[in-house]
Amino acid sequence: MSEQLQVEFVIFPKKKLFGLGVDTSYSTSAEDCPALWKQLEAALNLADFSEEYRESYGVSLMGQDPNRFNYYACVETLPAQATGDYETVEIPEGHYARCQARGLKKLGEVFTALYQSSLVSENSDYQVDMKKPCFELY
Numbered sequence: 001m002s003e004q005l006q007v008e009f010v011i012f013p014k015k016k017l018f019g020l021g022v023d024t025s026y027s028t029s030a031e032d033c034p035a036l037w038k039q040l041e042a043a044l045n046l047a048d049f050s051e052e053y054r055e056s057y058g059v060s061l062m063g064q065d066p067n068r069f070n071y072y073a074c075v076e077t078l079p080a081q082a083t084g085d086y087e088t089v090e091i092p093e094g095h096y097a098r099c100q101a102r103g104l105k106k107l108g109e110v111f112t113a114l115y116q117s118s119l120v121s122e123n124s125d126y127q128v129d130m131k132k133p134c135f136e137l138y
Helices: 029-043 104-116
Strands: 008-012 015-025 057-062 068-075 087-091 094-098 134-137
Touching (some): 015 029, 029 068, 057 087, 068 087
Antiparallel strands (some): 008 094, 015 068, 015 087
């Protein structure tokens, strides 16, 4: 990244979310994840997703394969007109690194910079726990 990544560590409360998921890889996530958001918007039957849901979550859960992960497009509550089946995803309360991406196209760069940062290295007070969800808050 050309600019310095600004990171703060926060305690984030437990969240129970509802959404749709996809098994994806680092090489296909740039196509898979946006397509999943479009599916969620259609399933929720909302005319204007961004107005109705001011906070939505993109949640990544790592599996056994280090090159693949499950990605979920989620909201905290489902509207009455929602159709289909939704998966439940929980974000546990805990310490999380918070930083800001300037646009969706920068999201990959932000994740790379964060995971390669000395702030979350072996010599830091903070360590990455790959068993916990990683999430974006929109």
